[in-house]
Amino acid sequence: MQRIVGKQWGDRLILGAVIALAIIWVAPLVWVFALSFKPNEFLTVRTDVMFSPPFTLKNYLDILGTSAVFRWTINSVIVAVLQTFAMLVLASLAGYGFARTEFPGKNILFFVVLAGLTVPEQAIIVPLHTIFADLELHNTFSALILPRLATPFGVYLMTQYFKAIPRDIEEAAMLDNASRLKIFFRVILPLSLPAQATLGIFTFLHAWNDYLWPLISASKPEMYTLTLGLASTQTNFGQSEGIGYLMSQAVFAGLPVFILYLFFQKYIVAGVSGKPVK
Amino acid sequence: MNKLLISISTGLALATSLLQPAVAQPKTEITLARFFGACEADYGKSTDVKAARGECGVITTLINQFNATNKDGIVVKPQIVEWGPYYDQLTARMVARDVPTIAVMHQTSLSDYVSRKLVEPLDDGFKSVGINTSEFTDHAKSGTAIAGKTYGLPFDTFSWLWHINGNLLKQAGLTKADGTLMIPSSPQEVLEHARKFKQATGKPYFAWSVSGTVPTNSWTFLSMMLQQNTELFSSGAKPKLNLRTQDATKVMDLMSQLYAEGHVMPGLDSGGVNQAWFKGEAAVALTGTWRIDDFLAQSEKAESPAHNGYTVIPFPKLFTKRVVYADGHSWVMLKGGAKDEKTRKAALTFMKFLWDNNYEWARTGHLPANRTVIESAAFKALPMRSNIAVISTIGRNLPHTVPRQHAVQLTLSEELITMQLSKKPVVQVQEAVETRVNKLLDSVR
Numbered sequence: 012m013q014r015i016v017g018k019q020w021g022d023r024l025i026l027g028a029v030i031a032l033a034i035i036w037v038a039p040l041v042w043v044f045a046l047s048f049k050p051n052e053f054l055t056v057r058t059d060v061m062f063s064p065p066f067t068l069k070n071y072l073d074i075l076g077t078s079a080v081f082r083w084t085i086n087s088v089i090v091a092v093l094q095t096f097a098m099l100v101l102a103s104l105a106g107y108g109f110a111r112t113e114f115p116g117k118n119i120l121f122f123v124v125l126a127g128l129t130v131p132e133q134a135i136i137v138p139l140h141t142i143f144a145d146l147e148l149h150n151t152f153s154a155l156i157l158p159r160l161a162t163p164f165g166v167y168l169m170t171q172y173f174k175a176i177p178r179d180i181e182e183a184a185m186l187d188n189a190s191r192l193k194i195f196f197r198v199i200l201p202l203s204l205p206a207q208a209t210l211g212i213f214t215f216l217h218a219w220n221d222y223l224w225p226l227i228s229a230s231k232p233e234m235y236t237l238t239l240g241l242a243s244t245q246t247n248f249g250q251s252e253g254i255g256y257l258m259s260q261a262v263f264a265g266l267p268v269f270i271l272y273l274f275f276q277k278y279i280v281a282g283v284s285g286k287p288v289k
Numbered sequence: 290m291n292k293l294l295i296s297i298s299t300g301l302a303l304a305t306s307l308l309q310p311a312v313a314q315p316k317t318e319i320t321l322a323r324f325f326g327a328c329e330a331d332y333g334k335s336t337d338v339k340a341a342r343g344e345c346g347v348i349t350t351l352i353n354q355f356n357a358t359n360k361d362g363i364v365v366k367p368q369i370v371e372w373g374p375y376y377d378q379l380t381a382r383m384v385a386r387d388v389p390t391i392a393v394m395h396q397t398s399l400s401d402y403v404s405r406k407l408v409e410p411l412d413d414g415f416k417s418v419g420i421n422t423s424e425f426t427d428h429a430k431s432g433t434a435i436a437g438k439t440y441g442l443p444f445d446t447f448s449w450l451w452h453i454n455g456n457l458l459k460q461a462g463l464t465k466a467d468g469t470l471m472i473p474s475s476p477q478e479v480l481e482h483a484r485k486f487k488q489a490t491g492k493p494y495f496a497w498s499v500s501g502t503v504p505t506n507s508w509t510f511l512s513m514m515l516q517q518n519t520e521l522f523s524s525g526a527k528p529k530l531n532l533r534t535q536d537a538t539k540v541m542d543l544m545s546q547l548y549a550e551g552h553v554m555p556g557l558d559s560g561g562v563n564q565a566w567f568k569g570e571a572a573v574a575l576t577g578t579w580r581i582d583d584f585l586a587q588s589e590k591a592e593s594p595a596h597n598g599y600t601v602i603p604f605p606k607l608f609t610k611r612v613v614y615a616d617g618h619s620w621v622m623l624k625g626g627a628k629d630e631k632t633r634k635a636a637l638t639f640m641k642f643l644w645d646n647n648y649e650w651a652r653t654g655h656l657p658a659n660r661t662v663i664e665s666a667a668f669k670a671l672p673m674r675s676n677i678a679v680i681s682t683i684g685r686n687l688p689h690t691v692p693r694q695h696a697v698q699l700t701l702s703e704e705l706i707t708m709q710l711s712k713k714p715v716v717q718v719q720e721a722v723e724t725r726v727n728k729l730l731d732s733v734r
Contacts (some may be wrong), residue, residue: 055560055583076330143383225372227381242371246326246345251504251560252583253326258303 031162047071047258054254061079066185070259074241079232083240088267090155090236091218097156098165098214099207106169107195111181121170127163132223153238154228160220165210172206209279212271221270237264291688317635318364319627320682322379322389323348326371338646344579355642363635366709369555370543375504383407388626390636394441396432396617397698399578400689403435410438411640414633418641429658432617435689441619442640444647445655446678447578448506449604456589456598457572461489472605476543483552486572493554495547496571498619499706500558504698506544506705508614509575509604511698513540516608522691527733530697530726541708541715548709551661556710569594575604579631581654601673603680615684617658635699636688656681668722692733699727 045061046054047070074195089137108114109121139158140149149152176199184194200207235243241260246253272279299549319661328345336354341347362493368389379392394402402408415422422430422439429443453724455470463482473479483494499506514521519536524529525722533680549555554575559576565576567587574584581601587601604613620640627633643650647659648667657663687694708718 022566055563056587057564058560060611066480073328073330074331078329078333140381140384149385151386173542176704230368230378230382230385230387232368243369245371246328246343247324247328248559248579249371250558251563254560 018054026118033269041257043261046107046255047262049258051255055252067255068129070255073256074263075242076079076257077240077244079235079240080237082233083235083237084267086152086155086234087219087237089152090221091215093152094156094159095211095214096224097160099164099211101160102169102210103203103207104195105166106171106173107114107199109166109170110173111199112191122164124166127161128167135280136223136227149228149233150234155225157213158224159214159221165214168206168210169203172203176202205278208275208281212279215271216268219264230235248282309439313396314363316362317576317631319636320366320368320391320630320638321352321639322368322370322375322382322392324370324375327369328370337442340650342582342652342679344569345447348650350642351646355639359642360637363636363638365639367369379551381509383623383625386625388623390622390626390632390644391444391639392623392626393444394396394619394621395695396441396443396619396686397694399433399441399619399621400435400694401692402466402623403689404692405438405625408440409440409624410440411637412439412661414637415442415624415640418637420641420644422462424660426658426660426663426688428615428656428681428684429487429617432686433619436523441621442644443580443658444618444651445653445658446615446617446644446681446684447579447655448613448677448684449505449512449575450581450601450677451600451604452566452574452576452580452584452599452601454566454569454572454598455568455600456595457490457492458486459598470600474606476539479543480546480550480552483548484545487550487552490572492569493552495553495573495575496557496562496565497553497560497575498557498562499548499553499555499709500561503559504702505559505575505665506697506709507698507701509544509685510540510701510705511614512604513543513607515614516606517611517613518609522688523543524690528688528691528730530723530730532723533716537719538715539608541705541718544705544710545708545715549712553709566595567593577654578656578680579654581673582652603677603683612683613680614686616686618655621659637714656684690731696729697726700729 019135042061046058048068049060050065050067050068050069053065103255105124109117109124143149143154143158148157180202181194182199184198189197221236222237222238222242225236229235229239232243241264245257249257295390306440309422325348328343328349332341332346332349332353333342333351334353335452336357338347338354341350349367352367356364376398379389393406398407412422420442422434423692425433426446431441433439433441433444438535451472453470455676458464458470463486465471471480471482477528486492486494494594499507511521514536517536517539519534521532521537522530548555553573554561557565562576563580563583564583565571584599584601585597588591588595590595590596606612609687610637620643622633622636627636644659649660651657651662651674652671657668658681662679663678663681669678673691687697691697702712704718704722704725707713707721709717
């Protein structure tokens with residue numbers, strides 16, 4: 012009995028701590044959301060008022076009043092979706108190859124892929140830009156998508172996940188005369204859904220939020236992605252005189268990602284925790 | 290019946306051809322790379338420049354008005370970029386051979402592009418469209434002329450100002466017998482006034498930014514350095530920064546002491562500076578020309594601590610010379626931007642339009658680059674402008690021989706902030722700035 016009561020108090024303490032942490036983490040988001048409904052002129056004087064007047068929808072109307080914002084959103088969707096799809100295909104194929112097949116130089120090649128994890132994006136951005144300039148591909152979706160496909164993280168994640176799948180399953184399929192490709196598509200890939208979801212979500216998030224590469228690759232306003240386009244509308248001192256507008260941009264740009272998370276959160280949690288989706 | 294149909298069709302065709310313009314004028318499109326933000330919701334279709342407010346509003350309506358009224362068939366297509374990474378994108382565009390016809394450029398950045406032969410000289414072009422460079426103000430001329438050639442159309446001069454809440458200074462007894470405000474005229478007086486103010490009100494005298502994203506601390510420092518008889522940079526092909534001088538030490542000691550004694554409101558960024566001043570938490574906000582209208586609007590409110598007490602002055606003379614640090618925006622034509630002579634002429638025509646409307650741009654708070662405008666009654670009638678008009682004469686840039694000026698200023702600003710926030714000794718700050726800046730200057734090819 013004592014043990015049960017002790018456990019209940021322990022659970023309550025843990026729950027209390029988790030709730031407190033959640034409040035701390037969510038508070039800045041709530042603040043951003045609240046400030047997005049405040050007039051810029053009001054926020055130049057104070058930013059410590061959240062839920063009392065004045066309120067305004069002007070910041071959002073200003074975003075929607077920018078005719079290009081829908082084009083930018085579509086651009087971001089195209090880039091993020093295609094990049095995610097391509098990444099999942101390539102990383103899955105590469106990961107299965109590293110996990111299950113044998114070929115000369117496999118270990119060296121895997122090492123080279125892993126070494127790519129240590130190279131920051133900024134270190135290669137200049138030669139990357141020059142390559143695409145020589146190919147005359149800037150201001151195209153190809154330039155926005157292709158460079159992002161060569162990221163080692165996806166290959167590494169899928170390789171490790173495939174390695175963790177018991178070989179018995181594949182061997183059973185092989186006994187039924189299934190080809191390697193058939194095993195991959197019919198047996199292994201469906202089992203890797205949590206990893207696919209994790210990689211897909213992270214790739215989508217990264218693609219959606221990407222700023223640096225689109226900044227220097229998409230110089231024509233009609234090719235801007237949403238992050239780049241919204242940033243371009245900020246005045247020179249937006250951080251001091253356009254705070255409400257800045258906050259509304261953050262909410263607007265983050266909304267699709269938030270909605271995506273609502274639909275796929277169980278896969279994200281499963282992928283992060285390593286537990287299967289029920 | 291057939292004859293009737295043919296007659297009707299012929300008549301319609303004739304009527305249509307008569308109603309259409311004889312020959313559609315081919316448009317000449319020029320692209321204009323700029324920052325200043327986008328405000329399509331408020332000014333997207335407006336051509337009423339006089340009703341526009343703020344940098345975004347004025348430039349948007351100017352472009353709209355030009356597009357709507359020019360008789361040369363020129364269409365200006367703005368390509369708007371965020372201010373912070375503007376030069377990153379501009380350089381990337383030049384590499385990608387996607388060069389805009391006209392680009393806005395700070396005068397601090399101009400020499401970097403000129404030295405790499407990326408900017409066209411415009412003297413002949415200006416003559417062809419009637420822009421008289423003798424009408425440039427002193428600061429505008431020095432900011433856009435390099436080695437005897439003009440490389441940009443100056444658009445404005447902007448500088449670092451003391452925005453003063455006179456009500457608070459009066460409360461602290463910092464007024465003369467005639468009621469005018471006491472403004473310090475030496476480093477010692479700055480400290481004395483600040484101490485007296487703090488004693489009387491319990492508040493810090495200054496509000497200035499100690500956030501590093503914009504190099505504003507360097508502007509405070511440079512204003513005071515330029516007032517002394519000292520050369521910060523050596524002359525020659527590879528200039529070097531020399532900060533270990535008595536003059537630099539005096540300025541750094543002052544900034545450090547002001548912060549350490551609590552005469553500067555701690556931990557503010559540029560938004561925080563505005564808020565502190567608006568709430569009456571400090572007497573003097575160090576910020577730029579572009580804030581005048583906002584400060585004025587706030588001080589006109591009855592509940593404002595600065596109600597009827599707002600004034601603004603250029604950075605005061607604390608040392609030998611009456612000089613302030615100033616920069617400016619200019620419009621340049623980059624090489625490869627104008628694809629042909631027709632486009633080039635169109636760009637120059639638009640530049641002439643901007644030049645003719647320099648007064649409208651001056652309503653943003655920046656000082657006009659046009660001497661005629663700055664001496665005009667209309668400009669002098671704008672609030673507070675007569676206080677600061679002198680900056681067009683006493684404003685100074687760093688010499689054009691100093692490359693990477695923005696990066697130099699950022700480095701200087703960072704170390705000055707560290708000096709204030711963490712009480713880093715001035716000697717160490719001087720050494721750090723010299724090492725970092727000279728390494729940067731050495732790397733410039």
